[in-house]
Amino acid sequence: MPLFPNGRLSRRRFLAGTGAVAAGISILPRQGWAAEEAKLNFYNWDTYIGETTLEDFKAASGVDVKMDLFADNDELFAKLKEGNPGYDVIVPSNDFVERMIKANMLMPLDHKMIPNKANLQSAFLDAAFDPGRKFSMPYMWGTIGIGYRISKTDGVPDSWKWLLDSDRYKGKCALLSETTSVLGIVFKYMGHGLNASDPKIIKAAEELLIRQKPNIKLFAPDNGQDLLLSGEVDLTMEWNGDILQVMEEDNDLSYVVPKEGSVVWQDTLAIASGAPHPENAHKFINFLLGAEVGAGVAKVIQYATPNAAAKALMPDSYSKNPAIYPSDETLAACEALVYQGSDVVRLYNDAWTRIQSA
Amino acid sequence: MARQRKHPLVFWVSALPPSLWLFGFFLAPLAIVWVLSFGEKRGLIDVEITWTLANYVRALDPLYLGVVAKSLWISGVTTVLCLMIGLPVALGIVFAPGRWKPILLFLVILPFWTNLLIRTYALIAVLRTRGYVNFTLEWGADTLGLPFEPLALLYNNAAVVIGLVYVHLPFMVLPLYAALDRMDKLLIEAALDLGASQLRAFVTIVVPLAVPGIISGVILVFIPALGSYLIPDLLGGTDSQMIANVIERQFKRANDWPFGAALSFLLMYLTFGALAIRSVLAKGDGGLEAK
Numbered sequence: 001m002p003l004f005p006n007g008r009l010s011r012r013r014f015l016a017g018t019g020a021v022a023a024g025i026s027i028l029p030r031q032g033w034a035a036e037e038a039k040l041n042f043y044n045w046d047t048y049i050g051e052t053t054l055e056d057f058k059a060a061s062g063v064d065v066k067m068d069l070f071a072d073n074d075e076l077f078a079k080l081k082e083g084n085p086g087y088d089v090i091v092p093s094n095d096f097v098e099r100m101i102k103a104n105m106l107m108p109l110d111h112k113m114i115p116n117k118a119n120l121q122s123a124f125l126d127a128a129f130d131p132g133r134k135f136s137m138p139y140m141w142g143t144i145g146i147g148y149r150i151s152k153t154d155g156v157p158d159s160w161k162w163l164l165d166s167d168r169y170k171g172k173c174a175l176l177s178e179t180t181s182v183l184g185i186v187f188k189y190m191g192h193g194l195n196a197s198d199p200k201i202i203k204a205a206e207e208l209l210i211r212q213k214p215n216i217k218l219f220a221p222d223n224g225q226d227l228l229l230s231g232e233v234d235l236t237m238e239w240n241g242d243i244l245q246v247m248e249e250d251n252d253l254s255y256v257v258p259k260e261g262s263v264v265w266q267d268t269l270a271i272a273s274g275a276p277h278p279e280n281a282h283k284f285i286n287f288l289l290g291a292e293v294g295a296g297v298a299k300v301i302q303y304a305t306p307n308a309a310a311k312a313l314m315p316d317s318y319s320k321n322p323a324i325y326p327s328d329e330t331l332a333a334c335e336a337l338v339y340q341g342s343d344v345v346r347l348y349n350d351a352w353t354r355i356q357s358a
Numbered sequence: 359m360a361r362q363r364k365h366p367l368v369f370w371v372s373a374l375p376p377s378l379w380l381f382g383f384f385l386a387p388l389a390i391v392w393v394l395s396f397g398e399k400r401g402l403i404d405v406e407i408t409w410t411l412a413n414y415v416r417a418l419d420p421l422y423l424g425v426v427a428k429s430l431w432i433s434g435v436t437t438v439l440c441l442m443i444g445l446p447v448a449l450g451i452v453f454a455p456g457r458w459k460p461i462l463l464f465l466v467i468l469p470f471w472t473n474l475l476i477r478t479y480a481l482i483a484v485l486r487t488r489g490y491v492n493f494t495l496e497w498g499a500d501t502l503g504l505p506f507e508p509l510a511l512l513y514n515n516a517a518v519v520i521g522l523v524y525v526h527l528p529f530m531v532l533p534l535y536a537a538l539d540r541m542d543k544l545l546i547e548a549a550l551d552l553g554a555s556q557l558r559a560f561v562t563i564v565v566p567l568a569v570p571g572i573i574s575g576v577i578l579v580f581i582p583a584l585g586s587y588l589i590p591d592l593l594g595g596t597d598s599q600m601i602a603n604v605i606e607r608q609f610k611r612a613n614d615w616p617f618g619a620a621l622s623f624l625l626m627y628l629t630f631g632a633l634a635i636r637s638v639l640a641k642g643d644g645g646l647e648a649k
Binding site: 074075077078079081082103171179213214216217218219230231232342346349350352353354356357358 | 399401403421422424425486487488508510512513595596597599603604607608609610611612613614
């Protein structure tokens with residue numbers, strides 16, 4: 001057992017070792033990807049794909065897509081950290097792309113196999129979190145804001161105060177359950193940058209959230225929009241598209257990015273290290289970046305597409321919607337989360353554990 | 359048995375598979391978790407075993423002891439409620455006409471045919487603001503012309519207790535039934551003939567005879583309830599975390615296996631404590647064992 005002799009334990013490394021042994025045993029050399037079975041395992045967020053996208057891909061390529069769902073980036077990272085359980089294409093957000101690159105959890109992309117990259121808006125062809133887009137292609141982008149029930153709120157709740165520092169909506173509000181996003185927003189509310197790393201600021205944010213906890217009904221794992229729609233809460237911190245999806249079902253709901261600013265994020269398509277079907281994964285990513293396919297997805301999930309060709313196919317109600325494409329002024333107040341190294345993440349996680357347990 | 363003892367080979371051959379099973383699937387994984395609890399995190403995904411006690415020191419922080427205390431409280435309330443509901447139900451089955459007994463027992467076991475997750479989600483549909491309980495109450499209030507404000511039944515500690523009682527009730531009813539069914543019913547008749555009231559007969563005859571069943575039922579409900587994770591996760595609110603939820607968070611999202619391992623062992627010592635109390639109680643009652 002390579003676990004204990006040198007005192008270092010990593011199941012990931014252990015699995016990598018067994019993988020190497022298995023590769024050594026197999027007699028036939030792998031002939032490129034030619035013999036890949038017609039399957040693909042896709043690990044995606046809930047409500048984050050077009051209605052017929054997977055069937056269309058099957059019709060176009062013959063590849064069967066099996067989709068699993070995760071609720072937030074923490075869950076995605078936790079699932080893959082001990083070794084890839086068999087996923088090909090995954091959908092991490094920007095700061096987690098950075099984190100996963102550092103932990104060797106992503107496979108470099110072969111850009112030659114993704115000609116539809118040409119459909120992307122030029123601003124998305126490079127990214128600070130993944131220079132040269134070596135590991136990730138943009139899928140959707142958006143903001144985090146407050147989804148609310150118009151008839152139950154006094155005016156537009158355009159400040160994080162209502163969720164973080166007030167008992168006005170006691171028992172009628174929910175926060176997200178993703179550590180970095182929620183803490184970052186608390187930092188912003190307290191007047192710091194989204195990516196604060198000072199232990200004193202982290203401590204102050206922890207105290208603020210613990211103080212606010214009695215007023216919060218739930219830390220919602222990617223289901224805040226359902227809680228809002230079912231009347232369980234009247235205000236919820238959520239990703240914009242999720243709220244837009246339920247706004248189509250209920251006119252009494254709306255979305256606002258608070259004036260203190262928020263998170264602007266980008267979700268990406270990436271291939272997990274050790275993916276069993278890398279060729280199909282490239283085909284699938286290329287397929288999703290197609291103009292009509294991208295428009296088909298955007299129409300359903302109501303997030304902003306980075307795909308210029310897809311956006312051109314969309315009606316004005318989408319491409320001119322301020323909840324999807326926020327004004328420059330709103331965007332100027334928003335920041336992107338940046339991965340700040342394992343020590344700071346540790347501080348975040350410890351604070352979050354104490355908040356959850358308090 | 360006697361033959362087996364005389365033939366060591368037979369003994370060893372028959373004892374080997376269960377021993378290997380116990381070692382391979384219980385002791386060895388447990389040992390790994392135990393060793394992990396003395397580790398320190400290094401970087402994003404590695405753990406170094408340094409035999410530090412820091413994880414246990416952190417686990418004994420009042421914050422986490424508070425979660426442990428709350429878990430003990432919630433599972434204790436669950437156990438008491440299960441007992442209060444389970445005893446009449448078990449008695450009802452014992453005194454039911456013979457041909458009804460199998461059907462009633464079957465009804466007790468029936469929920470096990472459905473996955474726990476599905477039953478819990480079904481409870482969400484019952485308890486939520488626009489759920490069946492509130493719909494019913496609203497209908498009642500409308501009929502009577504009273505104003506109606508939906509009750510907040512979900513995402514709080516009461517919802518967790520309701521869920522736990524619902525799921526664990528069969529574990530209380532079945533041992534109680536087993537204990538009471540063996541009871542000589544003539545004893546109750548005698549007590550009533552001699553002038554005892556129904557209540558008196560229940561308290562002085564039935565309950566003492568049910569003690570073995572009560573002890574088994576309490577253990578079978580209390581220990582799983584103490585470690586329950588799914589129900590507080592789905593039905594609880596922001597202050598409904600039980601110790602298993604904190605442990606799960608360490609192994610998954612918080613990415614801190616050593617601390618999670620230390621908390622797991624804390625929970626395990628508590629369980630051992632509960633079992634020890636049980637055996638002391640059983641001895642104190644002069645061998646009133648369930649079996």
